[in-house]
Amino acid sequence: MPARIAFIHTVGFLVEDFRKRVREELPAVDAFHILNESLLQDLLRGAPLPLVYRRVTEQIQLAADAGADIIAVTCSSTSPAVDTARKLVRQPVLKIDDPMAAEAVRHGGRIGLLCTAASTVAPSTALLQAHAAEQGRSVTIMPLVNPEAYQALMAGERGSHDEQVRASALLLAREVDMLVLAQASLAHLQGGLATELACPVLASPPMLMQALKSQLQQLAAA
Numbered sequence: 001m002p003a004r005i006a007f008i009h010t011v012g013f014l015v016e017d018f019r020k021r022v023r024e025e026l027p028a029v030d031a032f033h034i035l036n037e038s039l040l041q042d043l044l045r046g047a048p049l050p051l052v053y054r055r056v057t058e059q060i061q062l063a064a065d066a067g068a069d070i071i072a073v074t075c076s077s078t079s080p081a082v083d084t085a086r087k088l089v090r091q092p093v094l095k096i097d098d099p100m101a102a103e104a105v106r107h108g109g110r111i112g113l114l115c116t117a118a119s120t121v122a123p124s125t126a127l128l129q130a131h132a133a134e135q136g137r138s139v140t141i142m143p144l145v146n147p148e149a150y151q152a153l154m155a156g157e158r159g160s161h162d163e164q165v166r167a168s169a170l171l172l173a174r175e176v177d178m179l180v181l182a183q184a185s186l187a188h189l190q191g192g193l194a195t196e197l198a199c200p201v202l203a204s205p206p207m208l209m210q211a212l213k214s215q216l217q218q219l220a221a222a
Contacts, residue, residue, distance in 0.1 A: 006063035056081035108178025116150035
């Protein structure tokens with residue numbers, strides 16, 4: 001029986017994005033997707049964090065009950081809930097930005113954190129600092145948030161979103177050694193930015209896929 005991976009999303013278009021990634025990179029895997037857009041929407045509206053995180057944990061438990069062997073949460077804003085969920089389910093639960101954060105602090109002293117959702121700043125900063133402490137490194141996190149770009153994306157104006165993100169990236173890159181695209185919704189810009197900017201540019205989805213491959217190997221060897 002093929003291994004089963006559950007993806008938990010808070011942004012609709014990421015469902016098809018990750019379906020495509022699974023088809024291309026993990027064709028033998030049985031994958032399914034859970035989408036709950038209200039989670040990120042409520043965070044952006046200022047809903048109490050414990051209430052939203054509880055609902056994220058419930059989504060993870062649903063994925064576990066559905067027989068997932070591995071669970072991946074693709075929303076950076078909700079990643080703190082993963083720490084709680086890991087204590088409640090037996091399956092490995094991956095944060096989308098864990099591999100990216102580990103790589104960023106390994107090579108960057110001044111890390112630019114580019115976001116379009118304000119709710120991403122605090123959890124992503126905390127995750128970077130946690131990885132830095134784990135590696136015994138000292139890093140400076142420099143966040144830049146462009147909420148207008150997020151609003152453009154949600155309105156279906158992808159071109160405007162991309163232009164605004166690029167402008168923010170060019171500005172932030174002048175001050176940092178490493179640029180982190182904090183959300184999966186920015187990942188499609190990584191290639192273009194990497195050719196324009198003097199500093200390395202990291203995006204989370206491709207690094208999550210590599211982490212999933214590693215987890216699958218561990219499952220097969222167990």
